[in-house]
Amino acid sequence: MDRVILHCDMNSFYASVELLSHPELRDAPVAVCGDPTSRRGIVLAKNEAAKKFGVVTAETIWQARRKCPGLVLLPPHHHLYREYSERVNAIYEEYTDLVEPFSVDESWLDVTGSLHLLDGDGRAVADRIRARVKKELGLTVSVGVSFNKVFAKLGSDYKKPNATTVISPQNWRDIVWPLPVGALLFVGKIAQATLAQFGVRTIGQLASMDVGQLETLMGKAGRQLHEYANGLEHEPVRPRSELEPPKSVGSGSTFQRDLTSRREVGAALSLLSDEVAMRLRRCGMYAGGVAVTLRTPDFQDRSRQKRFASPTHLMRELADGAMELLDTFWKPPAPIRMLTVTAIALTEEADAYEQTDLLDTAAPRREKQEKLESAMDKIRGKYGMGAVRFGAPSPEKKEDTLS
Template identity: 80%
Template sequence: MGRVILHCDMNSFFASVELLSHPELRSEPVAVCGDPESRHGIVLAKNEAAKRFGIVTAETIWQARKKCPSLVLLPPHLPLYREYSRKINAIYDQYTDLVEPFSVDESWLDITGSLHLLGGDARAVADEIRGRVKRELGLTLSVGVSFNKVFAKLGSDYKKPDATTVISEDNWRGIVWPLPVGDLLFVGKAARATLAQFGVRTIGQLAAMDPDQLETLMGKAGRQLYEYANGLECEPVRARGDVEPPKSIGCGSTFQKDLTGREEVRAAVRLLADDVASRLRRCGRYAGGVAVTLRTPDFQDRSRQRRFSSPTHLMQELAEQASALLDTFWKPPSPIRMLTVTAIALTDGDEAYEQTDLLDSAASRRERQERLESAVDRLRGKYGMGAVRFGASAPGKKEDSLL
């Protein structure tokens, strides 16, 4: 018997959790949104009633209300979503020890080794999990059942809400190949545009392409997508404690007012770099480079990245490099609505510090900065993240990413 992989995807997760406290709104169009007053007015999640009006995640509130004037807006409660995510994954853990979260509301389960203990019918196991989550937590999910992770995820997306879809070694071509190529994992907007130039609009058309041509067009990602489209993906489901270390760590902030001055922008960069560096040190990683992204008031994004001569996990060095990078593509007083600083090319630190002369002033400064930031980490560990901050801060709400 081949592998048996489930992909469990909660239906309208944030909105569904909120509606547990607002049962009177279940039949109404509801969206969970950021705070418009602090300029976080975008849709984070929506229920099925709102979806019927064409409301989509990440659109602005004013766009959503043009589609649905009666839309009910609810504020997000992220700690509550994390708590429900833990409860959901605790149910998954009772079926296998190979549970790999993909996001706060999605997980892969490899039940190959435990299926014989669960009755031998993968669809029945998926239905049982859906039933338990509904009974015990009042939430619904869709489950894809397949022989690899990519097709299992396609299955969970295939029919919603509250459904099980089996994509087997016998039926996968009939189900998968007619789907839009954008439904395939990691085929984003840029990849769709590239493939469309060659008339590729379905997964089946992608599967029929020459893999060497795809690699020429898109690099290693092209060959990977060819394998995905042809059912050749075989990545293992990792146990929760065995998840790969992050490939990047970023922190962004949407500001309550546009930033236009060099000093206030540098203050914002320091604030973001401080959070990124602190998280790098907590997970024992070093940045081999930095990426900076800015968003203008008309929602245009601009981004640049650069590599370092030697990796670092120090706020001072990240901030200096990020500010210098930003200066290459932004000039005051051009307004900035949002700013993100991301540590990239992460390493475990074995090569973090190149050999330097003991009398080298730069090495001495770096050692002092190490001691300073280590001391700050200890204070934050005792009194909380907000106990100590480097320099001034710009008004805004930070948005972290760990990829």
């Protein structure tokens, strides 16, 4: 029996969530973006009306406004996106326990085992989910239905917004093979350029290539893409509880102006360490060490890392460790354009704390800091990330990493 896999992709997710609070803008071209006064503010998301003007994600705000002078700019609210992501995944989990998030707005669902309870038809399940998301959350989702994860994702991209596309064992060659090779999962610009040198511009052309030649060109990835193009991908949908824990958690910021003083840098490290520590606590993880990366105005990157005597998920210990590291390879007033703090050597909560030294005078201070940061987590959980935080220079763009 063929599997029935759904890939659900929220339409214009960030912009759609923002428009729930701005119904008067529903027909206007809208973009969610960073600070328009910053050096390199970019478009993070756009609605369908903005797409019609050619506005694209990741272009600069001035480029977007040149295409669409009436573009309405809205600031991002990441805590809302996380909240709605949880709510939509909760709906998915009513149809199957095999729900694998791919990003904040995309998830795979394996409904094979529950089809007998759901009318026995993948399209009907997809349509039912779309209707519920629209009614209960006010958002739309496009769904691909297929017999593997790669083709299910192709289906969700095939027709938008708010559509269901079925790519079946009977029709997949007719739908998939004419598509540009860049539509296939994990075929990025470099892979497209490499394949184009051999006249490969469609998925069908990729499927007909000699697999040995592909391996010579691209290594193991060449064989994998060949399998994808020929419908031979069989990766299971893994529920969140079985996903591998992250190996690192990081947060980075590019600043509106270069940082040159130790006070500014210390404040920035505190903000970044606060974000990393909060995410560690959410994951139930502790950092066995910390890494710091700085970028100079001429885009040169320098980094160092260190291990802690004992694992931590506290902002102050991460920030202090990061500052100690930075002091080893940076001296003010050398300008810093970007900073990244990354928690490394992560460990599970149950294994985190070593036996406490009875003569450890830092223990009471650590306990006090634990209570402080836990209290901050509760405030943020109720009122959002911006409700309380440590001071720092204004970032131009913040990047969170989890690997």
